[in-house]
Amino acid sequence: MTAIEPGNGLDLLLRRGSVVDGSGAPGRVADVLVRGDRIVEVGDLAALDPGRVARVVEVAGRIVCPGFIDPHGHSDASLLLDGALISHLAQGVTTQLSGNCGASLAPVTETGRELIEREMGDLGGRVPLDWTGFADYLARVESVDLGPNVAFLEGHGTIRGAVIGPSDRAPDDQELAAMVRHLEEALDAGAIGLSSGLIYAPGIYAGYWELAALVAPVARRGALYATHMRNESAGLFDALAEAVAVAWGEEEGPARLQVSHLKAGARSVWGRAGEAVEFLEAARRDGLDVAADQYPYTAAATTLAAILPPDLLALPVDETVARLRDPAERVRARRGIAEGSGGWENMAADPGWAAIRITEAPGHRDWQGRTVPELADELGRDPVDVAFDLLADERLDVGMALECMLESDVETIMAVDWVAVCTDATGRRPGHPQLGAGVPHPRTYGTYPRVLRRYVRERGVLPLERAIAKMTSLPAERLGLARRGRIEPGWAADLVVFDPATIADTATVADPHRLPEGIELVVVNGAVAIEAGRETGARPGRLLRRGE
Numbered sequence: 001m002t003a004i005e006p007g008n009g010l011d012l013l014l015r016r017g018s019v020v021d022g023s024g025a026p027g028r029v030a031d032v033l034v035r036g037d038r039i040v041e042v043g044d045l046a047a048l049d050p051g052r053v054a055r056v057v058e059v060a061g062r063i064v065c066p067g068f069i070d071p072h073g074h075s076d077a078s079l080l081l082d083g084a085l086i087s088h089l090a091q092g093v094t095t096q097l098s099g100n101c102g103a104s105l106a107p108v109t110e111t112g113r114e115l116i117e118r119e120m121g122d123l124g125g126r127v128p129l130d131w132t133g134f135a136d137y138l139a140r141v142e143s144v145d146l147g148p149n150v151a152f153l154e155g156h157g158t159i160r161g162a163v164i165g166p167s168d169r170a171p172d173d174q175e176l177a178a179m180v181r182h183l184e185e186a187l188d189a190g191a192i193g194l195s196s197g198l199i200y201a202p203g204i205y206a207g208y209w210e211l212a213a214l215v216a217p218v219a220r221r222g223a224l225y226a227t228h229m230r231n232e233s234a235g236l237f238d239a240l241a242e243a244v245a246v247a248w249g250e251e252e253g254p255a256r257l258q259v260s261h262l263k264a265g266a267r268s269v270w271g272r273a274g275e276a277v278e279f280l281e282a283a284r285r286d287g288l289d290v291a292a293d294q295y296p297y298t299a300a301a302t303t304l305a306a307i308l309p310p311d312l313l314a315l316p317v318d319e320t321v322a323r324l325r326d327p328a329e330r331v332r333a334r335r336g337i338a339e340g341s342g343g344w345e346n347m348a349a350d351p352g353w354a355a356i357r358i359t360e361a362p363g364h365r366d367w368q369g370r371t372v373p374e375l376a377d378e379l380g381r382d383p384v385d386v387a388f389d390l391l392a393d394e395r396l397d398v399g400m401a402l403e404c405m406l407e408s409d410v411e412t413i414m415a416v417d418w419v420a421v422c423t424d425a426t427g428r429r430p431g432h433p434q435l436g437a438g439v440p441h442p443r444t445y446g447t448y449p450r451v452l453r454r455y456v457r458e459r460g461v462l463p464l465e466r467a468i469a470k471m472t473s474l475p476a477e478r479l480g481l482a483r484r485g486r487i488e489p490g491w492a493a494d495l496v497v498f499d500p501a502t503i504a505d506t507a508t509v510a511d512p513h514r515l516p517e518g519i520e521l522v523v524v525n526g527a528v529a530i531e532a533g534r535e536t537g538a539r540p541g542r543l544l545r546r547g548e
C-alpha cells in the first residue's frame, strides 16, 4: 500500500458501495470520490474514467460510512507514546476526543504535578511532563504522527489540582479566578470544552458554585461541558439533576451538556435506564442542549482507587498510602463501605466486591483478570484488606472492571438517537510493552464493531443507519467539528468500509488485546490508514481544535 499524496489529482474512488452517509438516512448504492483530504463527489460516477483516479477500490456489498468519532476517550498520555491509537483506528475510529472525566494533562504546575503523574500511572515514567500550559500540550501532540484525528477537553480535576492540589476544600475567590483563567487559556488554545469527573479526586470535592463558575466561560464560547456525573448508582437521579443545573448555570446562559457514559450502574437503579433517559428528554424539551454517550457493555472500568472513601484521596499519595496501611483506617473504611456515606458512589457495596475485577496492577501481573473475592479466598483474607494492600503496594495505580449494568438497561439507552457511541478507552497496541499490558476493558478494541454486530445485526436493537449516525454525525455535532461525520461533497474524507455480514468485535474480558474483524478500509483525511484490518503505516491524523 502506498500512501496517497494529498492534492495530487483524484486520489481514491470507492465504487458501488452501500453508502450510509451518517445522517440516519437509508443507505444507497453510490460511488465516493476523494481528492486530497476531502470527499469531492458522491453518486453515480460510471462516466468517470477510472484511469484518472490514483486508486479505485470495488466495494460492492460493503457499507461505506463516515469514520467513527469517539466522543469519550482517554488517550491523552498514550498517544504521546504511540500516536497510531491502533486499538481505535482498527475499529474505524477516525477522530477521538480525550481529556474526559475531569482529567487532562495540562496545565502542569508544581502544585498539580503529582496529580497528573498519578493520572498517567504506568505511562508516567515514559512520557516526560515537558509542557506547562494547554497550548504547550497541544503543540506536543502536534509533534506526534497520529493515526486518527484527536481533540481534547480541559479537565476540571486537572485545573483544580493545578491551583489547590489534592485538597478537599473549596477554592477561595482568587483560586477560583485562577482556575477560570486556566480554563479560558485551554478553550482559547482549542479545547473542545470542559470535562468533570465528580467521582474522582479531586473533582469529587467540587460543589455547585465552583462548577457553575467554570461552566460560564464554556457557555460563553458555545463549547461543551461533558460530565462523568457524581453518581451513576443509588444517587443517579440527584446526579442527573446536578448536571442539568450546572449546565443551566447562573448568568451566562446554558452550556451545551454531554452526560458521559450514561448508565444505570448499580443494583439499586437496575431497570431505571428509561427514567434516566426521560429525565434528559425533559431537559431537552425545556431547551437545554443536552445529549449523552455510552459504551456497549454491561461492565464499567475505572481506577480501583474510586472504591475508597473520598477523604482518603484528599492527600498526597504518600499519605494516602500510609493511611491505607493503618489498621484503624481499615476498620473505618470497612464500616464506611458497609454503611455508605452521603453521596459517595460506594462501588464496593453496590454492585459489590464480586463485581470488581483487577485489570491493571503493574506489580501484581498475576492478579490481573481476577475478582477481588477470588483473590481474597485464595489468600484467606478480607476483600477490604486485599484491595487496600494492593492500592498501597501499587501507589493507587490499579485498574478495575466493574460488572455493574443490566443488559436491558444498556439496550434501552442504546436505542436513543441522541446517545452517541463511545469507547471510554485509552489507545492501546497489542504486544506493546506498556500499551499492550494488562487486561483492559474489551471496549478498548471492540466498541464500534460490537454495536454493529451485537446490537444491529444480532439483536436488532436499532437499525444500521441509526447506529452509524450515533457513531458519526451525532458526535461530530456534539464536538462542534466542522464538516466531519457525514459523507457529502466538501466534507472530510474520513471513511470506513466494512462488511455488515462479518463485522465483529473479538476482544473479550479474558483476551482483550484483539483487533476486530470485518473492517476493510479506514481512511483518515483522505489517506488509507487501515487496509484489510491491518495498519498501512500511514499516519494522517491531525489535532482538531474547537471549530475545526
Ligand SMILES: [Zn+2]
Residues within 6 Å of the ligand: 100, 101, 197, 228, 260, 261
Ligand atoms: Zn468517566
